[in-house]
Amino acid sequence: MSGWVKIAGLGPGNEALVTPEVTAALAEATDVVGYIPYVARVAERPGLTLHASDNRVEIDRSQHALRMAAEGKRVVVVSSGDPGVFAMAAAVFEALENGPDTWREIPVEVLPGITAMLAAAARAGAPLGHDFCAINLSDNLKPWAVIEKRLRLVAQADFAMAFYNPRSKSRPEGFVKTLEILRQECEPERLILFARAVSRPDEAIRIATLAEATPDMADMQTVVIVGSSLTRVIDRPIGPIVYTPRSTPE
């Protein structure tokens, strides 16, 4: 069998953040599958078939990729950011585990990318410069009680936090509850960063305190970063820097 699957991270949007490894995989591919806006980032060329699909069909898309690879195609599954962070890698492995045994002979590789929280952190300074966690705030695939428990415990442990999928039209209430939980666990001066469309032309980064934060500051294009209790702002004439110091006092 000469086919393969490579699950590739395209980074947050700017082409200067796509690794040469991913560019090389796309150059070798016969087929690219992925969510419509990510496939739209791949240049058309003779010999390459683009298969764009809507979101919420991650398992169908994964099965399609594995079937084509089993037939000898060289398939790149594109994700934004890093495919291993709330993206396509876990979906492909779920499909593989539950699929025919022959799929276990297909070479499958994950090609890492710049994930949204790290691109957002870089733009703001270094808010994730010390211990931090990443939480998917969508309760489509997990009970809200699990999200709430995780939020409370990581706040109590004083991690910085990055939230993916903070708010969508179909789940407007989750981020409202998230802010309520944070207000119970953290001080009002806690810094929150709303980073929308990072590295893209419409990038918008907003710094607020927990007291100032409102639910409408986030949408599905936003990654939210909540600092630890030590996260601070450096005021500068050319714009603020938000960072978390490396040291934790006794």
Place this chain on the structure above:
Amino acid sequence: MSGWVKIAGLGPGNEALVTPEVTAALAEATDVVGYIPYVARVAERPGLTLHASDNRVEIDRSQHALRMAAEGKRVVVVSSGDPGVFAMAAAVFEALENGPDTWREIPVEVLPGITAMLAAAARAGAPLGHDFCAINLSDNLKPWAVIEKRLRLVAQADFAMAFYNPRSKSRPEGFVKTLEILRQECEPERLILFARAVSRPDEAIRIATLAEATPDMADMQTVVIVGSSLTRVIDRPIGPIVYTPRSTPE
């Protein structure tokens, strides 16, 4: 002032994982500063001065970079991985905050890179495919009690975990204690991944259960990933895949 500082992530080691943005910054630089093995990855060329320094001098190195930029130099501070994850970005901002006011007019940019935990996760499958946290296990700059509290709370919240700097010659006991804490909080079948020198020629990835894990499986070149309770292995003739499913049952 025409000088600037760019704090750039070189990724885990393989040049195919360096972003074009970082490559372009290095091409424009007059000076590169960083820890000896990272500066060694930058090609020499006329007009570029390389300033390699030992580790544990992060603040000196940051001050040096800012001083040179204030004099008009174009300075790249190189980090391995991502500069915002347990690397140079926070150190540069500490130096900037505590330095002369004029340093606040220097353009400073962070250029993200592929951090070790995401490169390691990609090699193994998708162990960080759901909520996860990143913890620096070094107690050089924080009390051990903080590390222990964080380990217990994130284990109770059932996050996957990535550990940076798990073990050094001067701190052999920290990872021993870490495994003891994990054994108190998690089941013996919990999966642990020891990923050494990821993406480099001497890469070595080892999968163990918590029951099998021993302290000598980690060193300073290793990133350790502990799965959540849902993290699983797919057995394949061509090697195992470790991944964390996207769904958490009720």
